[in-house]
Amino acid sequence: MSERTLYDKVWDSHTVAKLPTGQDQVFIGLHLIHEVTTPQAFDMLKERGLKVAFPERTVATVDHIIPTLIQIRPFEDAQAEEMFAALEKNVGENGIRFMHLSTGRQGIVHVIGPELGLSQPGMTIACGDSHTSTHGAVGALGFGIGTTEVAHVLATQTLALGRLKVRRINVTGGLGPGVFPKDVILRIIHDLGIKGGLGHAYEYGGAVFDKMGMEGRMTVCNMSIEGGARIGYVNPDETTLAYLAGREFAPQGEGFDKAAAYWRSVASEPDAAYDDVFGVEGESIEPMVTWGINPGHSTGISEKLPRLEDFEGEERRTAEQGYAFMGLKPGAPIAGTKIDVAFLGSCTNSRLSDLREGARILKGRKVNPRVKMLVVPGSQRVKEQAESEGLHEVFTEAGAEWRGAGCSMCLGMNADKLVGAERSISSSNRNFIGRQGSPKGRTHLGSPATVAASAVEGCLTDPRGF
Amino acid sequence: MGEAKRAVIRQVKGKAIPLPGDDIDTDRITPARFLKAVTFAGIEAALFCDERENMPDHPVDNPAHKGAKLMFVGKNFGSGSSRESAPQAIQRFGIQALVGVSFADIFAGNSFAIGMPLAAASPENAARLIARAQRHPQTQFVLDLEKLTVSFGGESLPVEMLEDRRKSFLAGTWDMLANLEANLPRVREVAAGLPYVSGFSS
Numbered sequence: 001m002s003e004r005t006l007y008d009k010v011w012d013s014h015t016v017a018k019l020p021t022g023q024d025q026v027f028i029g030l031h032l033i034h035e036v037t038t039p040q041a042f043d044m045l046k047e048r049g050l051k052v053a054f055p056e057r058t059v060a061t062v063d064h065i066i067p068t069l070i071q072i073r074p075f076e077d078a079q080a081e082e083m084f085a086a087l088e089k090n091v092g093e094n095g096i097r098f099m100h101l102s103t104g105r106q107g108i109v110h111v112i113g114p115e116l117g118l119s120q121p122g123m124t125i126a127c128g129d130s131h132t133s134t135h136g137a138v139g140a141l142g143f144g145i146g147t148t149e150v151a152h153v154l155a156t157q158t159l160a161l162g163r164l165k166v167r168r169i170n171v172t173g174g175l176g177p178g179v180f181p182k183d184v185i186l187r188i189i190h191d192l193g194i195k196g197g198l199g200h201a202y203e204y205g206g207a208v209f210d211k212m213g214m215e216g217r218m219t220v221c222n223m224s225i226e227g228g229a230r231i232g233y234v235n236p237d238e239t240t241l242a243y244l245a246g247r248e249f250a251p252q253g254e255g256f257d258k259a260a261a262y263w264r265s266v267a268s269e270p271d272a273a274y275d276d277v278f279g280v281e282g283e284s285i286e287p288m289v290t291w292g293i294n295p296g297h298s299t300g301i302s303e304k305l306p307r308l309e310d311f312e313g314e315e316r317r318t319a320e321q322g323y324a325f326m327g328l329k330p331g332a333p334i335a336g337t338k339i340d341v342a343f344l345g346s347c348t349n350s351r352l353s354d355l356r357e358g359a360r361i362l363k364g365r366k367v368n369p370r371v372k373m374l375v376v377p378g379s380q381r382v383k384e385q386a387e388s389e390g391l392h393e394v395f396t397e398a399g400a401e402w403r404g405a406g407c408s409m410c411l412g413m414n415a416d417k418l419v420g421a422e423r424s425i426s427s428s429n430r431n432f433i434g435r436q437g438s439p440k441g442r443t444h445l446g447s448p449a450t451v452a453a454s455a456v457e458g459c460l461t462d463p464r465g466f
Numbered sequence: 467m468g469e470a471k472r473a474v475i476r477q478v479k480g481k482a483i484p485l486p487g488d489d490i491d492t493d494r495i496t497p498a499r500f501l502k503a504v505t506f507a508g509i510e511a512a513l514f515c516d517e518r519e520n521m522p523d524h525p526v527d528n529p530a531h532k533g534a535k536l537m538f539v540g541k542n543f544g545s546g547s548s549r550e551s552a553p554q555a556i557q558r559f560g561i562q563a564l565v566g567v568s569f570a571d572i573f574a575g576n577s578f579a580i581g582m583p584l585a586a587a588s589p590e591n592a593a594r595l596i597a598r599a600q601r602h603p604q605t606q607f608v609l610d611l612e613k614l615t616v617s618f619g620g621e622s623l624p625v626e627m628l629e630d631r632r633k634s635f636l637a638g639t640w641d642m643l644a645n646l647e648a649n650l651p652r653v654r655e656v657a658a659g660l661p662y663v664s665g666f667s668s
Contacts, residue, residue: 016656022630039504079502086504130548146550146576156646195542230571251666258666314488411498432493439516
């Protein structure tokens, strides 16, 4: 039951056929690829003697394995070099546009899609990466797929999919000072649980989203998958249109006006039906930080850690495991927990507004000498813009490292990793065991403001004091 | 047209590896540092490697479960990253089907795409299966896709599967590429009808 929602409209307009076994065959308007989840897919095509059906609808970048310190080829890491070379070869042989390091457009796939105007309202967008939900911020249906499915898209520009249910999530009122989109999505995941979104697409709306900028919407949609929802989106509105105007791959001139009319038309109707509706009051959200081993293990920064009695069954076991792994105690305050590393970056929070917020806090202050802080812009464009505003100087003067664009310390596939049992405050999206590259590394997720404030104090810190 | 891998899957029979716990994410199944490869060959060596290192009696290493064809899991198995290396590693390790309370959506799609059925059991029944495989590791279980049951030693528990996927396994048409390709003319029609594909020119 999701009639007249954006989800239904876009799904229907992209449905090619009902497959004999019952799935819908769905056309993919934009296929984004990167070096990690594609080499095997290109091999599958070769094995079957197939060609890329719509090469102009696939765009490639390199992000996961890219070193952020020295980006000169060949890379020091032979495996990274091999993956980069494989992507280069595959896109070359198949006539796929590649946002190579030399183009000035390289960056994390979920940063460059919207930034270049590739991701547009009313599209279906797939990528071999779970955070493809990010692109829902522009009013598209973006979702992550696996490598065999990447091969399906390359060969046919379609996927065999089942329909999801649609849950409307209203965040009403307004956000207090020092509270950011990252806190909104951490709170939603806290309330609905990391399994709450299984089988669902999340439609975000309400006054908080009406007022939220595009980059903030990207942060929220990005982490839909952490709540179990493969898709998250915000209906396109005037903010969306203003964001897309003038972007390199967005329609220009008369084409833009036609596009704008189409984009407006795909938004959910006022009388749309939803499978269910959930609400959060914006004023009740405070800066959030995770304490455990999944993104649902979170608390307000001023609160005490939840008691084990607050959990039931398996959730209690996971919470116990979380406390043991993180070296924390139920009932203790989370603020003041000492950290070793602060990471500002990732497809969740590495855009200009994120860097500006980090810089606002760090200006005229110093990163605590015990703390190593990395600031990693999400794309070459973001880096260029940040540098034109002098943000890089603010970061380096504060004692943080300013790096080149890439996924960096989000996931331990490049040189940026936690070491041993180091504890980080990170603006990324996953606090899973081992996620930041060390099997014993401990991750706390928070907003860019919380990362910067904590870096200054050397411990988890409420950014509202800054 | 590509050559489809056609294999009818009606039953999976064998011993089972019990893997209790909810929210086992794909970073735990195959840590990201093992994804730096251009092939899936050998990815089974990464299967749960970090936790196996710290846990000498990990179920995956327990000799009693050697040769298992099934894996029993909890809720939301395979959450997080979309990496296909996770189901690939499980399958290449020798597991042919999973039974659990629930599975993350992307993991489920990937498992289907590579021909590995996932069946959902109630929390109570999933716990019973896990307990049985723990206490009696030699038990031969049978996941039957036609009857939608897991049976062992005279007992039979109901499971659920997404109907379209179940039909695909029973018909041997789970390799979707040939199905998708067959409709390429229709794909081009749908594409031509989408205003953004024509650059909003008409």
